[in-house]
Amino acid sequence: MRNIWIVARKDLRGYFTSPIAYLVMAIFSAIMGYMFFSLLNLYVLQSMQFEQLRYGKGPSFNDSLIRPIFGNMNVVLLFIVPFITMRLFAEEKKNNTIELLFTAPIKMSQIVLGKYLSALLFVLVLLLLTIPYPIALSVAANPDWGVIAMCYLGTILMIGTYIAVGVLCSSITENQIVAGALTFGTILFFWIIKWASYNASPFWSDLLSYLSIVDHFEDFSRGIFNTRDIVFFASSIGLWLFLTYKTLESYSWRS
Amino acid sequence: MIEVQALSKFYGTRKAVDELSFNVEKGEVLGFLGPNGAGKSTTMKILTCFMPATSGTAKVAGYDVFEQPLEVKKRVGYLPETPPVYKDMVVLDYLIYAANLHGLKKAAAKNAALEAIEKCGLGGVKGRLIGNLSKGYRQRVGLAQAIVHRPEVLILDEPTVGLDPKQIIEIRGLIKSLAGDHTVILSTHILPEVQATCSRVLIINQGRIVAIDSLDAISARLRKGNVLSLVVERGTSDLVGKIQSLPGVASVSNPERADGGHRIIVTADESSDIRSAVAKIAFSSDAGLLELKRESMSLEDVFVKLTTVEHSI
Numbered sequence: 339m340r341n342i343w344i345v346a347r348k349d350l351r352g353y354f355t356s357p358i359a360y361l362v363m364a365i366f367s368a369i370m371g372y373m374f375f376s377l378l379n380l381y382v383l384q385s386m387q388f389e390q391l392r393y394g395k396g397p398s399f400n401d402s403l404i405r406p407i408f409g410n411m412n413v414v415l416l417f418i419v420p421f422i423t424m425r426l427f428a429e430e431k432k433n434n435t436i437e438l439l440f441t442a443p444i445k446m447s448q449i450v451l452g453k454y455l456s457a458l459l460f461v462l463v464l465l466l467l468t469i470p471y472p473i474a475l476s477v478a479a480n481p482d483w484g485v486i487a488m489c490y491l492g493t494i495l496m497i498g499t500y501i502a503v504g505v506l507c508s509s510i511t512e513n514q515i516v517a518g519a520l521t522f523g524t525i526l527f528f529w530i531i532k533w534a535s536y537n538a539s540p541f542w543s544d545l546l547s548y549l550s551i552v553d554h555f556e557d558f559s560r561g562i563f564n565t566r567d568i569v570f571f572a573s574s575i576g577l578w579l580f581l582t583y584k585t586l587e588s589y590s591w592r593s
Numbered sequence: 594m595i596e597v598q599a600l601s602k603f604y605g606t607r608k609a610v611d612e613l614s615f616n617v618e619k620g621e622v623l624g625f626l627g628p629n630g631a632g633k634s635t636t637m638k639i640l641t642c643f644m645p646a647t648s649g650t651a652k653v654a655g656y657d658v659f660e661q662p663l664e665v666k667k668r669v670g671y672l673p674e675t676p677p678v679y680k681d682m683v684v685l686d687y688l689i690y691a692a693n694l695h696g697l698k699k700a701a702a703k704n705a706a707l708e709a710i711e712k713c714g715l716g717g718v719k720g721r722l723i724g725n726l727s728k729g730y731r732q733r734v735g736l737a738q739a740i741v742h743r744p745e746v747l748i749l750d751e752p753t754v755g756l757d758p759k760q761i762i763e764i765r766g767l768i769k770s771l772a773g774d775h776t777v778i779l780s781t782h783i784l785p786e787v788q789a790t791c792s793r794v795l796i797i798n799q800g801r802i803v804a805i806d807s808l809d810a811i812s813a814r815l816r817k818g819n820v821l822s823l824v825v826e827r828g829t830s831d832l833v834g835k836i837q838s839l840p841g842v843a844s845v846s847n848p849e850r851a852d853g854g855h856r857i858i859v860t861a862d863e864s865s866d867i868r869s870a871v872a873k874i875a876f877s878s879d880a881g882l883l884e885l886k887r888e889s890m891s892l893e894d895v896f897v898k899l900t901t902v903e904h905s906i
């Protein structure tokens with residue numbers, strides 16, 4: 339445990355000593371702020387229209403505000419995660435600092451988990467930056483904190499999966515740009531994988547939609563705790579990290 | 594302390610290290626000498642558990658590098674060919690991190706880092722970003738990293754590369770001071786470095802051991818016969834004839850003007866020491882003896898001789 343933390347802490351500090359962290363935080367906050375107020379505006383507009391017409395169903399707080407916000411945030415994070423994970427192993431390989439890490443008395447699994455944890459903690463910092471929005475909402479309205487909590491949990495698990503993909507991509511190359519592009523491509527692939535399922539045979543259709551990352555976020559965004567989704571995210575994180583472990587092991591075999 | 598048995602390493606089909614076997618005793622400084630691409634770095638990477646060997650075994654401090662890498666890693670300090678430093682870290686933080694990686698905690702890690710800074714002469718730059726340091730200072734930081742956890746065994750891959758002459762002398766002094774408590778293997782191309790720091794030298798070429806022994810013993814093994822260099826004031830043919838007739842003398846060169854007199858090169862059999870006999874003759878024939886010495890091979894000669902294929906022994 340201690341060793342994992344030593345590795346994670348170093349990289350977490352590394353984020354905050356480089357301008358990238360602040361740039362990412364600034365861009366993320368700006369986009370999220372813009373989205374929040376646009377969606378809020380839209381919601382207020384819709385509510386007012388409903389007040390006037392008194393026809394049909396009024397916009398639901400969860401459906402027209404909370405879920406779109408989290409949905410959009412997940413898209414933004416899809417773009418941001420590659421920037422966060424690309425350097426993790428690629429830079430160590432490039433600068434040969436990997437020799438320090440691999441000849442220190444810590445296990446390969448601890449190195450992988452430490453790297454993973456550092457990126458995850460950085461994303462948690464980003465998510466913390468969004469906490470003011472639900473708080474602001476609760477002043478004026480009465481948001482469903484259960485749904486919000488589930489949305490955060492789902493986001494963390496989903497981004498956790500992205501990061502695991504990013505850690506793997508960073509471990510197979512010493513070029514950060516390649517690592518970042520590969521991460522982005524892979525995540526995007528699993529994001530749109532469902533498209534192929536629309537006219538596939540039932541078996542493939544089921545499989546492809548099971549693999550679709552966004553589908554597993556659906557229930558979270560409705561505030562439903564579904565163990566099936568938890569299992570999906572946990573096992574895919576585990577799988578990606580295991581592949582990273584194997585890649586690094588074979589790296590030292592080959593080099 | 595270090596036992597290597599029939600160690601081989603292939604990169605694909607290319608053989609980098611070929612059936613290497615040697616031992617290093619506790620407290621020894623072993624110089625690892627060889628031309629470019631000889632397999633020095635490869636051997637060191639295997640000994641530090643950075644990568645596994647293709648075949649053969651290696652034990653460091655009694656632990657097998659393949660079976661118990663963690664135990665080995667705890668006891669080894671390693672300076673790779675390129676110092677493994679993070680450019681965006683401050684020297685002190687970096688060394689604390691290196692100490693942490695080796696299991697030292699808070700205050701202990703900081704003390705160890707400060708001690709390493711002291712030893713490697715980094716006091717003046719400890720608060721600076723490593724990325725802003727000169728190459729020589731980065732090399733020192735790498736060295737400090739290798740000794741920060743006070744390892745029993747030090748494996749240093751070309752530790753003085755990129756240092757200025759004054760620093761080289763300092764670092765050699767440091768390595769010498771580490772000998773005794775630590776067991777050291779260091780690789781280098783710089784021959785005087787081996788003479789200055791090492792108690793034994795291992796010369797490899799194309800992955801194979803060419804020679805392993807003390808420096809003197811290696812030069813002695815290579816000395817083909819005894820070669821004496823004699824400088825006299827008056828190099829007469831009479832003198833040459835007298836030396837020629839000594840038992841055991843193979844050949845005598847004609848006198849040449851040199852060093853304010855005449856130089857005569859005498860070659861004798863390996864077994865016979867003719868120094869005093871030659872001196873006696875020079876004295877009795879009143880040649881005016883200025884100098885008499887046994888020619889020994891310089892390390893450069895040894896190195897070239899051993900690593901050139903025709904002369905390998």
Ligand SMILES: Nc1ncnc2c1ncn2[C@@H]1O[C@H](COP(=O)(O)OP(=O)(O)OP(=O)(O)O)[C@@H](O)[C@H]1O
Nearest residue numbers: 592593604609627628629630631632633634635636
């Ligand atoms: N990653 C690698 N892949 C393939 N071959 C390699 C690799 N690393 C080293 N080699 C080869 O293995 C041989 C030994 O290399 P090594 O780096 O051990 O030599 P060295 O003695 O350290 O040389 P130098 O004095 O130049 O540092 C060389 O022929 C080299 O080309």
Ligand SMILES: [Mg+2]
Nearest residue numbers: 633634635674
């Ligand atoms: Mg080398």
